[in-house]
Amino acid sequence: xxxxxxxxxxxxxxxxxxxxxxxxxxxxxxxxxxxxxxxxxxxxxxxxxxxxxxxxxxxxxxxxxxxxxxxxxxxxxxxxxxxxxxxxxxxxxxxxxxxxxxxxxxxxxxxxxxxxxxxxxxxxxxxxxxxxxxxxxxxxxxxxxxxxxxxxxxxxxxxxxxxxxxxxxxxxxxxxxxxxxxxxxxxxxxxxxxxxxxxxxxxxxxxxxxxxxxxxxxxxxxxxxxxxxxxxxxxxxxxxxxxxxxxxxxxxxxxxxxxxxxxxxxxxxxxxxxxxxxxxxxxxxxxxxxxxxxxxxxxxxxxxxxxx
Amino acid sequence: xxxxxxxxxxxxxxxxxxxxxxxxxxxxxxxxxxxxxxxxxxxxxxxxxxxxxxxxxxxxxxxxxxxxxxxxxxxxxxxxxxxxxxxxxxxxxxxxxxxxxxxxxxxxxxxxxxxxxxxxxxxxxxxxxxxxxxxxxxxxxxxxxxxxxxxxxxxxxxxxxxxxxxxxxxxxxxxxxxxxxxxxxxxxxxxxxxxxxxxxxxxxxxxxxxxxxxxxxxxxxxxxxxxxxxxxxxxxxxxxxxxxxxxxxxxxxxxxxxxxxxxxxxxxxxxxxxxxxxxxxxxxxxxxxxxxxxxxxxxxxxxxxxxxxxxxx
Numbered sequence: 001x002x003x004x005x006x007x008x009x010x011x012x013x014x015x016x017x018x019x020x021x022x023x024x025x026x027x028x029x030x031x032x033x034x035x036x037x038x039x040x041x042x043x044x045x046x047x048x049x050x051x052x053x054x055x056x057x058x059x060x061x062x063x064x065x066x067x068x069x070x071x072x073x074x075x076x077x078x079x080x081x082x083x084x085x086x087x088x089x090x091x092x093x094x095x096x097x098x099x100x101x102x103x104x105x106x107x108x109x110x111x112x113x114x115x116x117x118x119x120x121x122x123x124x125x126x127x128x129x130x131x132x133x134x135x136x137x138x139x140x141x142x143x144x145x146x147x148x149x150x151x152x153x154x155x156x157x158x159x160x161x162x163x164x165x166x167x168x169x170x171x172x173x174x175x176x177x178x179x180x181x182x183x184x185x186x187x188x189x190x191x192x193x194x195x196x197x198x199x200x201x202x203x204x205x206x207x208x209x210x211x212x213x214x215x216x217x218x219x220x221x222x223x224x225x226x227x228x229x230x231x232x233x234x235x236x237x238x239x240x241x242x243x244x245x246x247x248x249x250x251x252x253x254x255x256x257x258x259x260x261x262x263x264x265x266x267x268x269x270x271x272x273x274x275x276x277x278x279x280x281x282x283x284x285x286x287x288x289x290x291x292x293x294x295x296x297x298x299x300x301x302x303x304x305x306x307x308x
Numbered sequence: 309x310x311x312x313x314x315x316x317x318x319x320x321x322x323x324x325x326x327x328x329x330x331x332x333x334x335x336x337x338x339x340x341x342x343x344x345x346x347x348x349x350x351x352x353x354x355x356x357x358x359x360x361x362x363x364x365x366x367x368x369x370x371x372x373x374x375x376x377x378x379x380x381x382x383x384x385x386x387x388x389x390x391x392x393x394x395x396x397x398x399x400x401x402x403x404x405x406x407x408x409x410x411x412x413x414x415x416x417x418x419x420x421x422x423x424x425x426x427x428x429x430x431x432x433x434x435x436x437x438x439x440x441x442x443x444x445x446x447x448x449x450x451x452x453x454x455x456x457x458x459x460x461x462x463x464x465x466x467x468x469x470x471x472x473x474x475x476x477x478x479x480x481x482x483x484x485x486x487x488x489x490x491x492x493x494x495x496x497x498x499x500x501x502x503x504x505x506x507x508x509x510x511x512x513x514x515x516x517x518x519x520x521x522x523x524x525x526x527x528x529x530x531x532x533x534x535x536x537x538x539x540x541x542x543x544x545x546x547x548x549x550x551x552x553x554x555x556x557x558x559x560x561x562x563x564x565x566x567x568x569x570x571x572x573x574x575x576x577x578x579x580x581x582x583x584x585x586x587x588x589x590x591x592x593x594x595x596x597x598x599x600x601x602x603x604x605x606x607x608x609x610x611x612x613x614x615x616x617x618x619x620x621x
Contacts, residue, residue, distance in 0.1 A: 026523030027442030031450070034435040034498060037491050038450045042457030045468030052467075061471075108352055120611075121604070122356045125363070127614065128603035130552030132569045133596040136576050137362045140369065140585060141382065151381040181362065189611050238459045245554040249573055266463040271559065276467065283463040294459055 046287065053280035061276060070281035080282065083260040086172050090261070091240045093176050094183070098236060099229070101180070102187025107217060109188070110195045120192075124185035131182065135249025138178035139165060165251055168258035175259060178250055179243070187232055194228030195221070230297060237293045241286055262286050370394060370590035377585050393586035397594060401587055403574040404563070410591050413571030417551055417598075419482060420567055424489035425546040429539065432494055436501025437527050441513055451498070458495035466559055473560065485560045489550050497542055504538040505531060537609070544606050545613040548599040568595050 056066040074080050105123060109116055126134065141147045144163035152160040164174030198221055206216040222229070244263035251259040262282060270279030365382055370393050372386040380387075399409040406412065439447055469488060470479065478484035508531065516526045532539075557567040566574070572595045576588045603610050 024442055024444045027438040027444050027447075030434045030438045030442075030523065031444070031447065033431045034439075034454060034494065035450050037494050038453035038457060041465060041469070041472070041491055042453055042460060045465040045472075046460060048468045048471075049464050061467075105355065108348060111348055113348060113352070117607075119352050119356055121607075122359050124611070125600065125603055126359065128548055128599040128610070129596045130554065130569050130599070132552075132554050132573050133592050136572070136588065136592045137366055139576075140589060141362060141365055143382075143585075146377060146382055146585070151383060154381055181359065185359070186614055189615060193615055234459075242461050242463070244463075245569075248554070249577070252577060263461070263463050266466075267555075267559075270467060279463075280467065283461065283466070286461040287464045290459055290461055294456070 049280050049287075050284050053277065053284045055277050057276040057280070059274040059276065066277070070277045071285075073278060074281050074285065079257050079260055080262070080265055082257055083262045083265045086259060087241070087243075087261055089172050090175060090179070090243065091237065093173075094179055094240055095233065095236055097176070097180055098184050098187045099232065101184045102232075103191045103222075105184070105188040106191035106195055109192055120185075120189070123188055126182045127186045129182065131243075131245035132249045134178050134182045135246050135251075138174070138181070139250050142174055142177075166255055168255050171251060171255065171259045175246060175250060179246055182246075183236070183239075187236065190228060190232045190235075191225075194225045197228075198224055230300070234293060234297045238290060241290055241293075366589045366593050366596075370397075370586055370593055372586055374584060374586060393584070393590040394594070396584075397575075397587045397591035401575050401591060402581075403571055403578065410568060410571060410575070410594055413566060413568035414594070416561075416565050416571075417568040420485055420489070420557075420561075420565075421547060421550045423482075424486045424493075424550050425543060427486060428490040428493040428497060428546055429542050431490060432497030432542070433501045433532070433535075433539070434527065435494070435498045436503075437505050437531055438523075439498065439502045440505035441526070441531075442523060451502075454495045454498060462492070462555060466555075470559070480560070480562050482561075482565060485556060488556050488560055489546075489553070492556070493546055493549065496545070500538065500542055500545075501535075504535055508534055540606070541609050541613040544602055544610050547602055548610075551598050 052061050053070055054065055054067065055062055056064045056069070109119060113119075142149075142163065142165050144150065144166060149160060149162045152162070164170045164177070202220060202224070203216070206220060211220075242263055243261055244267070247253060247259055247261050247264055253260050253264050262285070266279045266282045266286065268279075269275040269282065361383075368385055369377065369382060371389050371391070372380070373388060373390050373392070376387060397409060398411050400407060401409045438444075439451055469491075473479040473484045473487070476484075476487075478487060512530060512534075513526060516530055521529065551567075552569060553567065554569045554573070557570045561567065561570075572591055575591055606613075
């Protein structure tokens, strides 16, 4: 993997003296799909969405400008506020737990243990499954009648209550359980790759100095793995903001509107409630939250590289 | 779960951890049942059980009859094994008015996935090759936009894509969905191919240039044959990703051509009728089967595929 990160070479034919629009023509033709995707879909689509989020579009896009009305309505909508609150709880918990659990599992697997492949295969398989499958399985396991609650009650503890999917106060933690089950294996893999990238000499040196293992991890290895942590963080965060399928499968946003998430709010307004402008305003807010995560990262990553 | 893990590591004698076989002390025989080992394997085993449990529950539930599900607990193995739920899930389960089971969704997913995977890999590999070996002015600008595009929430681009597809006359059709998958798969695949092609020794490329090979000649005769592993990685990434897609399936296809994930969700989360949990679980396994087979068959290549997302460009 480390070999694959090499930067593109600069001594390729681009360094030749030939100039003009027809130089390197095949490459330009070959790159047309990429250029179109980048310009038309990603840049154009984003600008389109931002532009029309300032209009009063209902069923079809219309150029009737209403200023910030859509945003005002958005932030006065109870549903949206619940969605944002859910996303915040889900996001913070997911980030913290998946990083901690992922790192601990990776550290355990890094102890030169036997059957490492078997364990890794088991920890990672949920990541191959879709959020729909994940959501439906956990819906069944968390079923109050037949699932965990039913099983514990049948064992004699008849007052035991664990029904996160039907309790509006804790439904978001039900989502968290399912989400973590699906995603921690992936974090573990990234962390494991990071741990394997630490030079063995670091471990030898800390052993010679008699530093306990947990201290080596905490004060030497983890700081050395900072780039891995940051990259992982950005990837998880970008994924969390998009979370949709999992909620659809697990709770359909319920009970009531207790497990609404922004992506669901966008979908409902755009394609079901015929409230396009509102959906576009909500999706623009989602974009904004991604930028809040992304810009500091890009600054650290690319700004830092340029200086270095 | 997290607490005992740290505790265990804290007590470990650092000497016991990384034994270097070439070290001055040689291999020191160690007891198999040391406290460290019991803690380490014990923790891993417990965690492994937690991860494996849902798969086990799915399989067990799908093999029981409904009376047994109502009486027993979800973790107990089936007393009487029946494959009826599987048959029903595949060929009789109802979504709305259609009662021809998940088989319809399965075939829809197949005819969506195959062209999407092929097309996206062809386009992304050529893009990656152009970026790695034939950089032209402005290439990096487009590439940067593309990579940032990977982070744009799909919700932002859902409606513009609807308009684009409508203009192209592809809205609601199979090829519309294929195009959507190709476009949204492009950032990560292009990054993957670009990084791989950049790591191929430059001398090969230069030698081929001297011999008079052009853009396509070098690509088809040198780059592609040398990069088969990365094509497999890209395939794994795309097959699982597209098969598991739900959002695009809902937005860009008609009910008659819904992919398997959408149909599964409609079957299980439908509000009418008596819930048949065994059929639901059989249907869930059936939907998860393709990515699971890909995962178990591909082993380390899968890990490489998903880690590609974390590779910095």
